[in-house]
Amino acid sequence: MTDLVRAISRRQLVGLAINDVVGSGVFLLPAATALLLGPNSAFAILLAGAAVALLVLCFAAAGSYFDEPGGAYVYTREAFGAFVGFEVGFMTWLARIASIAALANGFVVAVALFWPAAAEGLPRAAIIVALLGFFCAVNVVGVQHGARTAVLLVIAKLLPLAVFIGVGIFFVEWSRVAPESVPALGDIGEASLLMLYAYAGFENTGAAAGEYRNPQRDVPFALVTMIVAVTLLYTLVQLVALGTLPGIAASESAVAEAAGTFLGPAGALLMSIGALLSIAGNLGNTVLVGPRYLFALAKDGYGPAALARVHPRFRTPAVAIVVLVAIALVLALTGSFVELALLSVVARLVTYVGTAAAVPVLRRRLAGRPGALELPGGIAIPALAVVLSIAFLASAEWRDLAAGVAALGVGAAIYLLRRR
Numbered sequence: 001m002t003d004l005v006r007a008i009s010r011r012q013l014v015g016l017a018i019n020d021v022v023g024s025g026v027f028l029l030p031a032a033t034a035l036l037l038g039p040n041s042a043f044a045i046l047l048a049g050a051a052v053a054l055l056v057l058c059f060a061a062a063g064s065y066f067d068e069p070g071g072a073y074v075y076t077r078e079a080f081g082a083f084v085g086f087e088v089g090f091m092t093w094l095a096r097i098a099s100i101a102a103l104a105n106g107f108v109v110a111v112a113l114f115w116p117a118a119a120e121g122l123p124r125a126a127i128i129v130a131l132l133g134f135f136c137a138v139n140v141v142g143v144q145h146g147a148r149t150a151v152l153l154v155i156a157k158l159l160p161l162a163v164f165i166g167v168g169i170f171f172v173e174w175s176r177v178a179p180e181s182v183p184a185l186g187d188i189g190e191a192s193l194l195m196l197y198a199y200a201g202f203e204n205t206g207a208a209a210g211e212y213r214n215p216q217r218d219v220p221f222a223l224v225t226m227i228v229a230v231t232l233l234y235t236l237v238q239l240v241a242l243g244t245l246p247g248i249a250a251s252e253s254a255v256a257e258a259a260g261t262f263l264g265p266a267g268a269l270l271m272s273i274g275a276l277l278s279i280a281g282n283l284g285n286t287v288l289v290g291p292r293y294l295f296a297l298a299k300d301g302y303g304p305a306a307l308a309r310v311h312p313r314f315r316t317p318a319v320a321i322v323v324l325v326a327i328a329l330v331l332a333l334t335g336s337f338v339e340l341a342l343l344s345v346v347a348r349l350v351t352y353v354g355t356a357a358a359v360p361v362l363r364r365r366l367a368g369r370p371g372a373l374e375l376p377g378g379i380a381i382p383a384l385a386v387v388l389s390i391a392f393l394a395s396a397e398w399r400d401l402a403a404g405v406a407a408l409g410v411g412a413a414i415y416l417l418r419r420r
Helices: 010-021 025-063 072-080 082-112 121-141 143-171 185-199 215-244 254-299 318-334 337-365 380-394 398-415
Strands: none
Touching: 010 143, 010 215, 010 254, 025 072, 025 185, 025 215, 025 254, 025 337, 025 380, 072 082, 072 254, 072 337, 082 121, 082 254, 082 318, 082 337, 082 398, 121 143, 121 254, 121 318, 143 215, 143 254, 185 215, 185 337, 185 380, 215 254, 254 318, 337 380, 337 398
């Protein structure tokens, strides 16, 4: 049997972790949070980063015990058994499909800013097919190629944001970012889900652990580095956008418009290109990690055995990659991903709750495993992470919750069809 190749270095993994999180959210968050929270939004984003760090630490601790692919599926399977593990893995996989389809459509919307004809018809379909086909081919040919492409894209999308922050910070009117009275509870709840969406994606970092050179050490390092860097990035972008763009809450492209106020039309164009690269980078990462959930599930007997095969030449889960991209392509072209996207918030929260709850169990069962990361405070951090996830879940709309329950029911039925 051909094995996966351990080709991804620590430096590349840090790039992948950042790329998993920084997507369209960094460009959409400033206006959306300013609408709900006003001048409090910059401080709220900083606090959200600190809160999400609790979840990130749980994934870092769980990842330090394993060197096999599957991420949260593996963590919860080992802690709570096959059924719970499968449900978590299944929900995470569904979220990846919806994410790929949504990002492909988001990319088309960004292209349409430069080429309006791309918004519909044959041009739209051609762009989606070419984009997903490109990332599928890159990741089938080798995980190293996928990782290098992802790192190149993360550098390309961070450079415009660095210019935005580095120049814009000198044009901020600080009176606009001074915190005001506490917003309404409903606005805080809605903003919390928006910020969770912006910080989401970190759960993917451990999914391809079977192809990392030293996953038990590198996954925790990459996750911690990522959450510090991304929290700082999001907070500074919000400060600059809030402090330089009057009427930011009504803006459809706040970062680009804010850049236009101090960098002129060239700055607005640079941010628009940055948004395009950001979406592409996020999409490339999802195509890289998403199939690893399907691969791990198939290895344990869920679904056709072909999904667990490793390509003899390229040493990648080629069938799982092609199948995932093919399903996402159909959804992206038909628009039916919108319904599936209802699952994404609930699916992520199932992943978060499962992993956070698994950490104390793994710590007890796998005590003494070399290189394992032990979180300070005993069960305090995992417990807070579970409470945080449940609070986020309580903010979800009933349609999202109903879609999540329905998906769990479908997962339970599929679980019964496991190959022996």
